[in-house]
Amino acid sequence: MKPFTEQWHFDLLTLLLVSGIIYLYWLITGFRSFKNYICFLLVLVLFVIAEFSPLQSLGMRYFSVHMISHVVILLICGPLLMTALRVKDSSPLNGKLYKLSFFFCRHSWLAWLSGVGIMWFWHIPFIFDGSMNTMDGSYNLIPVLQAASMLLAGMLFSWPIFGPFKSAHLPPLSGIVYLFTACISCSLLGLLITFAPLNTWHFYAAMDMPLNNPWNISLQQDQQAAGLIMWVPCCFIYLSGCLYLLYRWFTASEQRIQVPFKLNTPLIHHD
Numbered sequence: 001m002k003p004f005t006e007q008w009h010f011d012l013l014t015l016l017l018v019s020g021i022i023y024l025y026w027l028i029t030g031f032r033s034f035k036n037y038i039c040f041l042l043v044l045v046l047f048v049i050a051e052f053s054p055l056q057s058l059g060m061r062y063f064s065v066h067m068i069s070h071v072v073i074l075l076i077c078g079p080l081l082m083t084a085l086r087v088k089d090s091s092p093l094n095g096k097l098y099k100l101s102f103f104f105c106r107h108s109w110l111a112w113l114s115g116v117g118i119m120w121f122w123h124i125p126f127i128f129d130g131s132m133n134t135m136d137g138s139y140n141l142i143p144v145l146q147a148a149s150m151l152l153a154g155m156l157f158s159w160p161i162f163g164p165f166k167s168a169h170l171p172p173l174s175g176i177v178y179l180f181t182a183c184i185s186c187s188l189l190g191l192l193i194t195f196a197p198l199n200t201w202h203f204y205a206a207m208d209m210p211l212n213n214p215w216n217i218s219l220q221q222d223q224q225a226a227g228l229i230m231w232v233p234c235c236f237i238y239l240s241g242c243l244y245l246l247y248r249w250f251t252a253s254e255q256r257i258q259v260p261f262k263l264n265t266p267l268i269h270h271d
Contacts, residue, residue: 078154
C-alpha cells in the first residue's frame with residue numbers, strides 16, 4: 001500500500017472537467033484582472049486537492065474526509081469562482097451574463113434551491129452509495145457529474161450575493177435572510193447525518209474499519225464527525241457572509257445619513 005502522501009489519483013474525465021473550467025473562464029474574462037486571476041488560481045488549487053489529492057483516497061474510507069471535499073467544492077470553490085468572474089467588455093457573453101445575473105437576483109429562490117438541493121441530493125443514502133461505488137472507475141461519469149454539479153451549484157447559490165454585476169446583487173437584508181435560511185438547511189442535514197443509524201449509508205457501514213484505520217476511528221465517530229463538518233463549518237461560512245452583508249448595510253445607512261446640507265435662510269426668532 002502506498003504511503004498516504006503518495007496517494008494522488010488523476011482520472012481523465014476529471015482532468016477534462018478542469019480543462020473545460022479553465023477554457024470557459026478564459027473565454028469569459030480573458031484573464032484581464034490580476035486580482036481575479038489569483039482568485040481563480042486558488043479555486044483550481046482547492047479543486048485539485050479535493051479531487052486528486054490523498055483526500056480523495058481517504059474519502060473512500062472515511063465519511064468525514066469525503067464531507068470535507070464536498071464542503072470545499074460547494075461552499076469555497078463555487079463562491080470564489082463567482083467572485084473571480086469579471087466579464088471582459090468585448091466578450092459576446094457579457095449581455096447574456098448581465099441578463100442572467102438579474103434573473104437570479106429576481107428569482108433568488110432558484111439559486112438557493114440549487115445550492116441547498118444539490119448538497120441534499122448527493123447525500124440521499126441510495127444515491128450516495130451508488131456514487132461512491134463508482135469512484136474507482138477512471139472513465140465513470142458519476143464522480144465527474146458530482147464534482148461538476150457541486151461546483152456549479154456553489155456558483156449559482158452565490159450568484160445573487162457575489163455575481164459579476166453589483167447592480168444585480170440582493171439587498172443586504174435580503175441576502176442575510178438568504179444565507180441564514182441556507183445555514184438552517186445545512187444544520188438540519190448535519191444533524192440528520194450525525195444521529196442517523198450507522199447502516200444508513202451502506203458504503204461506509206459495509207467497511208471493515210480496523211483493516212484500514214490507522215487512527216482507530218469507529219464508524220460511529222466517523223459518521224458523527226461528517227455530520228458535524230456539515231453542521232458547524234458550513235454554518236460558519238454562511239454566518240460569515242451574513243456579517244459581511246450586515247456590515248455593508250450599516251455602511252450604506254451611514255452614508256445616507258451623513259449628507260451635507262446648508263441653511264439657506266436665516267433663523268427667525270419669535271418673541
